[in-house]
Amino acid sequence: MTSPIPPDVVAADPVYQFAVQALTCLQTTYPVSGFAPQRFEFRVGTNVTYDMDQYEDLCCPGLGYVMLGETYPSSSSFPEQDIVRQANTVCAPPAWAQRITVGIIRCIPVVIDEMGTMPTADDWLLAFHENVADVMALRATACCLRSWLNEQTGLLLGMSMVIENQTQSSPQGGCVERTLTMALQHMNCDCI
Helix, strand or coil: CCCCCCCHHHHCCHHHHHHHHHHHHHHHCCCCHHHCCCEEEEECCCCCCCCECCCCECCCCCEEEEEEEEEEECCCCCCCCCCCCCCCCCCCCCEEEEEEEEEEEEECCCCCCCCCCCCCHHHHHHHHHHHHHHHHHHHHHHHHHHHHHHCCCHHHCCCEEEEEEEEECCCECCEEEEEEEEEEEEECHHHC
16 A cells, blocks of 8 residues: 655654655665665554565565654653753743664575585675664664754754664564664744
8 A cells, every 4th residue: 555645744743754765865865775674664553563564575675664662741851851840831842852763674695405404604794784784774863863853944844853772673584673863852832
């Protein structure tokens, strides 16, 4: 199912624009083209289901994605959530924070066949090289986004970004996932 083009009100949202740029950065800043995932897509939810989609295995060809996380009020306490009560105000919090995750999913070596053939050292070396390329790609994505934010004007002017942890998942069904989470602060225009 193909989604329609987002309405103008969605496309104009600063979080939407940041997410689109995050996916673009991940695709264009991959350090070694031979190691880049074959697919780059948006995902929704708290976990990315990556074993299969409707048509094919997403893990082994590699999947790069961007996913929105929690949204919370965060003004002077950014990147943390505000805990100060907003009394006697005429609008919502002056700023919001949005967690955005950029991730990459890959195959790792497993028992190759029903005879129990084990992965070789070369199989593991290739997986390690892919993992290092993914680490580099996520770092480059963060730099690309920082540079892009510095060039913005209008609604995006004054947005702040905090780079959080880059993490590696435990293997699941022959797949591993590496993620980088960022917190993005944007002003609530109703409060300006």
